[in-house]
Amino acid sequence: MSELSVGSIVRCREREWIVLPSPDPEVILLRPLTGGDEEICGIHRRLSILGLDRIEPAHFRLPSPDDAGDIIAAELLWNAARLTLRDGAGPFRSLGRVSFRPRAYQFVPMLMALRLHPVRMLIADDVGIGKTIEALLIARELLDRGEIGRICVLCPPYLCDQWQKEMREKFHIDAVVIRSGTVGRLEKGLTGDHSVFGYYPHIVVSIDYAKSERHRANFVQHCPEFVIVDEAHGAAKPSGRSKIQQQRHELLCELADDPDRHLVLLTATPHSGVEESFLSLLGLLRSQFARLNLYRLSEDERGELARHFVQRRRADVVRWLGEETPFPKRESEEVGYTLSQRYRELFQQVYEFSRELVRTGETLKGWRRRIRFWAALSLLRCVMSSPAAAVAALEARMRRLESEPVEEETPDELYAPYIYEPTDEEVIDAQPTHIIEESEAELTESERRRLRRFARTAAELMGTDEDRKLARCTEVVFRLLEEGYHPIVWCRYIPTSDYVARELERRLCPRFPDLRVISITGTLPEEERRMRVEELSHHTPRVLVATDCLSEGINLQEHFTAVVHYDLPWNPNRLEQREGRVDRFGQPAKKVKAVLLYGKDNPVDGAVLDVLLRKAKEIYRTLGISVPVPMDSETVMEAVLRALFLRAEPKQLTLFDDVRDIHERWDRSAERERESRTRFAQRAIKQEEVEKELRETDSVLGDPETVRRFVLNACQRFDMTVIPNSDGTYTIADLSRLPDRIRSSAPQIESWRITFDTPAPEGATYLGRNHPFVAALAQYLLEAALTEGNKAPVSRCGVLRTRAVDRRTVLMLLRLRFLLEQPEGPELLAEEVFVTGFRGFPPDRLEWIPDGDALNLLRLAQPESNVPATERREVLEEVLGWWKDIQEPLEDIVAQRARKLEEAHRRIRSSAQMPRRGLKVRPQLPPDLLGVLVLLPVPKGVGR
Numbered sequence: 001m002s003e004l005s006v007g008s009i010v011r012c013r014e015r016e017w018i019v020l021p022s023p024d025p026e027v028i029l030l031r032p033l034t035g036g037d038e039e040i041c042g043i044h045r046r047l048s049i050l051g052l053d054r055i056e057p058a059h060f061r062l063p064s065p066d067d068a069g070d071i072i073a074a075e076l077l078w079n080a081a082r083l084t085l086r087d088g089a090g091p092f093r094s095l096g097r098v099s100f101r102p103r104a105y106q107f108v109p110m111l112m113a114l115r116l117h118p119v120r121m122l123i124a125d126d127v128g129i130g131k132t133i134e135a136l137l138i139a140r141e142l143l144d145r146g147e148i149g150r151i152c153v154l155c156p157p158y159l160c161d162q163w164q165k166e167m168r169e170k171f172h173i174d175a176v177v178i179r180s181g182t183v184g185r186l187e188k189g190l191t192g193d194h195s196v197f198g199y200y201p202h203i204v205v206s207i208d209y210a211k212s213e214r215h216r217a218n219f220v221q222h223c224p225e226f227v228i229v230d231e232a233h234g235a236a237k238p239s240g241r242s243k244i245q246q247q248r249h250e251l252l253c254e255l256a257d258d259p260d261r262h263l264v265l266l267t268a269t270p271h272s273g274v275e276e277s278f279l280s281l282l283g284l285l286r287s288q289f290a291r292l293n294l295y296r297l298s299e300d301e302r303g304e305l306a307r308h309f310v311q312r313r314r315a316d317v318v319r320w321l322g323e324e325t326p327f328p329k330r331e332s333e334e335v336g337y338t339l340s341q342r343y344r345e346l347f348q349q350v351y352e353f354s355r356e357l358v359r360t361g362e363t364l365k366g367w368r369r370r371i372r373f374w375a376a377l378s379l380l381r382c383v384m385s386s387p388a389a390a391v392a393a394l395e396a397r398m399r400r401l402e403s404e405p406v407e408e409e410t411p412d413e414l415y416a417p418y419i420y421e422p423t424d425e426e427v428i429d430a431q432p433t434h435i436i437e438e439s440e441a442e443l444t445e446s447e448r449r450r451l452r453r454f455a456r457t458a459a460e461l462m463g464t465d466e467d468r469k470l471a472r473c474t475e476v477v478f479r480l481l482e483e484g485y486h487p488i489v490w491c492r493y494i495p496t497s498d499y500v501a502r503e504l505e506r507r508l509c510p511r512f513p514d515l516r517v518i519s520i521t522g523t524l525p526e527e528e529r530r531m532r533v534e535e536l537s538h539h540t541p542r543v544l545v546a547t548d549c550l551s552e553g554i555n556l557q558e559h560f561t562a563v564v565h566y567d568l569p570w571n572p573n574r575l576e577q578r579e580g581r582v583d584r585f586g587q588p589a590k591k592v593k594a595v596l597l598y599g600k601d602n603p604v605d606g607a608v609l610d611v612l613l614r615k616a617k618e619i620y621r622t623l624g625i626s627v628p629v630p631m632d633s634e635t636v637m638e639a640v641l642r643a644l645f646l647r648a649e650p651k652q653l654t655l656f657d658d659v660r661d662i663h664e665r666w667d668r669s670a671e672r673e674r675e676s677r678t679r680f681a682q683r684a685i686k687q688e689e690v691e692k693e694l695r696e697t698d699s700v701l702g703d704p705e706t707v708r709r710f711v712l713n714a715c716q717r718f719d720m721t722v723i724p725n726s727d728g729t730y731t732i733a734d735l736s737r738l739p740d741r742i743r744s745s746a747p748q749i750e751s752w753r754i755t756f757d758t759p760a761p762e763g764a765t766y767l768g769r770n771h772p773f774v775a776a777l778a779q780y781l782l783e784a785a786l787t788e789g790n791k792a793p794v795s796r797c798g799v800l801r802t803r804a805v806d807r808r809t810v811l812m813l814l815r816l817r818f819l820l821e822q823p824e825g826p827e828l829l830a831e832e833v834f835v836t837g838f839r840g841f842p843p844d845r846l847e848w849i850p851d852g853d854a855l856n857l858l859r860l861a862q863p864e865s866n867v868p869a870t871e872r873r874e875v876l877e878e879v880l881g882w883w884k885d886i887q888e889p890l891e892d893i894v895a896q897r898a899r900k901l902e903e904a905h906r907r908i909r910s911s912a913q914m915p916r917r918g919l920k921v922r923p924q925l926p927p928d929l930l931g932v933l934v935l936l937p938v939p940k941g942v943g944r
Contacts, residue, residue, distance in 0.1 A: 004028060006021050007818070007924030009058045010030070012053060012054065012055045012056070015033075016032070016060075020829055021819075021828060023826065026045050027042040027045070034779065034783035061786070062880055063796035063797040064797075066873075067789050067792075067796040068795055069795025071858075073794045073798065074813070074858065076714060077782070077796065078858065078930075079706055079710040079778070080714075080778040081813070082702045082706065083710060083774060083778040084775070084782055085700070085832070085833065087831055088700045089832035090700040090832075090904070091905070091908055092107070092141060093144040093145055093828075094171075095697055095701055097172050097770065099169065099172065100766070101704050103317070103585070104321035104691075104694065105320040105321070106130050106137065108134075108690060109137070110134070110141055111685055112308075112310060113264070114141070114909055115908075117909075118261060118262045119262040119264060120256075120264075121263075121265065121308050122267075122270060122308060122309045124266075124268065125268070126268055127576060127577075128327065129584075129585065132163070136167060139151050139171075140173065142226060146822065146825045148224075148226040148262065150202060150224030151226045151227075152205060152227045152228070153175070153203070153228045153229075153230065155229070156206070156208070156552075157179050157209070159231070161527070164176075173202050175204050176202070176203055177203075177204045178204065178209065179209045180206070180209055195218055197210075197223060202224070207234075208248075211248050212247075220251070223255060226264075229264070230267075231267060232270070233267040235248035236249060236280050265281060267281075269573060271627070278294075279291075282309070285309070289308075295672075320687065327583075327584075327585060328582075328589055329590065330591075333594075334596045335472060335595055335598075336472075336597075337468050337597065337599060337600065338600050339599060339602070340466040340468050346383065349454065351380065351604075357373070357375060357376040358373055358645040361373060379393070383458065384567070384604060385492050385496045385566075386469070386491075386495065386499050387467060388458075388495040389496045391462070394454055394455035395455055463499075469599065473489065473564060477504060477508065477564065481541045486542050486544075486559060486560045487543055487544070488544045488546060488550075488562070488578075489504070489543065490551070490566060490578045491567050492547065497519045498521070500519070500566060501518060501519035501543075508543075515539075516536055519545045521546065522549040529549070529550065533559070545566075548569075548574060548578070557585075557587040558587075558762070559762070561582055561593070563579050563593070563595070564595045572613055579592075586758070586759045587759060588759045588761045596609075615663055619667075705756075707756055707769050711767060711777065712730070714781060718793065720732055720733065720738070721734055727761055728755065728761075729764045731754075735749065735750060735752060741776060742773070745775070754767050785931075795931075796932070798932075798933050799871070799872040802864055804861040808839065808934065809837055809934070810932065810934050811857060811934075813833065813929070813933075814836060814890075815927060816923065817831050817924040818832075818922065819921070819922045819923075832901075834897065834927075835854045835855045835858055836851065836854050837853075837857065838886070842886050846886070857935065865938070876932065883929065887926060894927055905919060
């Protein structure tokens with residue numbers, strides 16, 4: 001068997017194939033000439049030598065004069081060939097393998113990354129802009145360029161499944177999730193002494209699993225060369241006592257110590273308010289960044305930092321490169337309620353009891369004092385949340401604890417998540433029963449009797465008109481449903497969520513008979529949460545009641561358009577996370593609503609609103625960004641609540657000096673944040689640079705308009721009805737007319753509503769170039785054209801008479817293949833479908849048409865009259881007979897395209913300090929002649 005060059009055409013197993021680059025010199029990788037990546041196969045050289053799988057050189061069959069068709073058939077063939085490309089010969093190789101069209105501004109971080117080696121970046125764009133997409137675009141691009149082979153995503157455990165889903169569905173990257181619940185199953189599939197971190201090519205790892213003493217060394221040793229860290233603020237060097245955050249930071253420091261490792265950090269809140277923590281993140285990019293004075297940066301320091309750091313608001317990207325990104329408009333309102341007489345008495349009694357716990361605890365020391373404070377907060381939050389949460393917390397503690405020793409010196413970080421809402425750790429939505437239980441050993445019998453009385457009263461209030469918080473929420477949800485919204489009601493605790501869902505359904509179903517209300521809490525596994533959200537999305541009207549276990553992880557913007565904060569969060573970052581689930585890119589509604597429910601006569605709600613939430617919203621309205629509290633929000637709330645508990649009169653918040661100090665520090669932090677986002681919005685990357693690379697990539701792979709024209713024209717070829725709708729979508733009827741191979745990639749329904757723009761309106765399916773339906777359609781038509789001749793729905797050649805030319809013009813549809821030889825990397829195959837053409841007669845009287853003019857003729861030429869079959873055949877036989885005569889000028893054209901591709905790759909990586917001088921792009925000759933279209937002029941004197 002002779003040596004086979006990459007990109008050449010061979011015949012094996014009674015089929016034509018293209019030879020692909022192979023990482024194993026003993027294995028020949030082949031892809032069918034008309035197939036996709038899923039049909040790639042490898043054949044061992046020994047099998048070929050022995051004749052078991054004989055591989056022989058082959059050539060691409062020329063079109064036949066019998067394969068003639070019209071101009072629409074020619075354009076269909078051109079677009080089908082382009083849309084089947086995966087290894088496109090454009091500046092951005094990754095776009096051939098992503099299943100959607102990224103927004104233009106989302107290419108900026110990728111362009112920045114391609115100018116760095118290794119890639120070390122902090123992407124701090126606002127919530128909802130698309131940091132996940134931006135990071136995975138970088139990963140997919142480096143993967144397709146052969147610069148990396150493996151990818152790792154480090155994230156909180158509750159985000160692992162979401163990352164895996166995004167990687168698989170949008171970027172065609174199959175990753176496994178590694179965390180405590182999955183590692184046992186994954187290790188069963190290992191062979192030998194492989195590490196689970198090193199065996200699988202792409203991994204999504206719980207950062208808390210990887211940071212543990214038991215697994216850290218193994219993870220660091222076998223970690224992939226490209227690492228994305230999500231929610232990176234949770235791994236910054238902590239300013240306080242957080243052992244968990246300290247361990248995460250130490251893990252990232254070990255990863256960053258490898259000078260060749262690519263590291264992309266993602267966070268919407270890089271500034272925790274503590275400069276040291278922010279600098280610790282920057283220090284992971286370059287060690288000298290940790291020593292910067294951010295308020296006295298020199299121009300050189302600012303310029304160097306801007307190469308690694310991008311931070312943009314929505315206002316920076318909503319109109320970018322002539323493309324408008326439709327973020328929804330958020331309307332916020334506060335809705336107050338007053339407690340009923342019985343609930344007010346219960347609340348007052350519990351409040352006084354909590355104050356007594358704190359006040360009497362002041363005389364205790366250490367752990368005993370702290371447990372009383374935590375118990376007071378636990379009891380108060382449960383009673384404030386709902387009667388159901390109060391009952392659940394109090395009834396569970398009826399067991400006597402004297403015989404159960406309580407572990408002393410329990411760390412605060414084990415209690416805090418039950419009271420506050422830390423946004424850098426997994427949500428705990430269970431009621432804090434154990435905290436109350438642990439405090440009970442310190443209570444007198446009289447105090448215990450009071451607790452039991454509280455539980456009985458709370459049980460009597462459940463589901464009655466005395467629960468005015470629930471009644472007010474019902475009114476709010478009723479109004480939202482009347483206005484056509486699909487609301488999410490956010491609750492703090494599991495019993496509250498279940499209780500509210502049950503009562504909303506009971507109270508609202510008489511007015512909305514088809515209403516579906518469900519509760520989703522942390523008691524459900526991640527996959528079941530997903531399934532329940534998906535099931536609910538098919539109902540109208542619908543209401544989702546949930547705890548904060550859903551405030552991160554599962555995309556909700558496609559199905560829900562409003563949020564109601566049933567329980568006020570004590571962390572303003574959680575407020576933004578909840579509202580950001582519906583207020584983000586991908587939300588089809590133009591407007592979303594956020595309703596904050598609070599108790600007018602509840603001093604704790606008043607403190608939370610005045611100290612934290614209203615200030616957070618004021619900053620958001622002013623700057624268009626969310627700015628964290630410039631200190632630990634738990635510390636702030638603890639100081640406020642302790643002061644409230646210790647004052648004689650709780651009804652009025654009189655902490656004016658303390659509040660003023662907090663707000664002044666917050667304002668200073670907000671101003672610094674505004675300056676930072678102005679400075680690092682990445683205006684260093686010019687829009688023209690992105691536009692140039694996108695234009696060249698689109699010319700190879702096609703843009704959304706290409707997909708639209710292709711799908712609509714193809715449907716007409718199959719005699720299907722396509723109905724344009726007023727909202728820009730289309731309805732395709734008669735799906736049953738499609739061939740089975742295409743039909744299986746479409747939903748099994750008679751009519752299908754589709755769109756070619758994002759975000760897709762509710763009920764419509766977005767079709768991008770790599771959607772299974774588009775891919776199946778393109779592959780079917782291309783294969784039919786190459787194998788079925790004149791029986792195919794598209795044709796490889798044609799002749800038409802048109803006023804677009806004044807003399808005979810030949811257009812040729814070519815498929816070009818190039819081999820990219822890299823000095824420090826694998827060989828890569830790049831493909832392009834190219835339209836060229838000429839006038840005159842070879843070999844001497846030949847005038848080649850500029851590339852753009854040839855393409856315009858293909859798109860715009862319209863037939864004026866029929867060409868007789870005999871004349872058409874004669875013309876095509878003559879033109880096809882010239883194929884050998886024009887090889888020399890064609891080689892010059894292909895060489896010119898190779899130089900252009902080489903220039904694009906050098907240009908994009910020009911600033912990356914990589915050895916690009918040895919990069920060579922070698923064309924594979926001859927090009928494939930996919931199709932020929934001959935344009936004949938209309939004779940003079942012939943009218944329209």
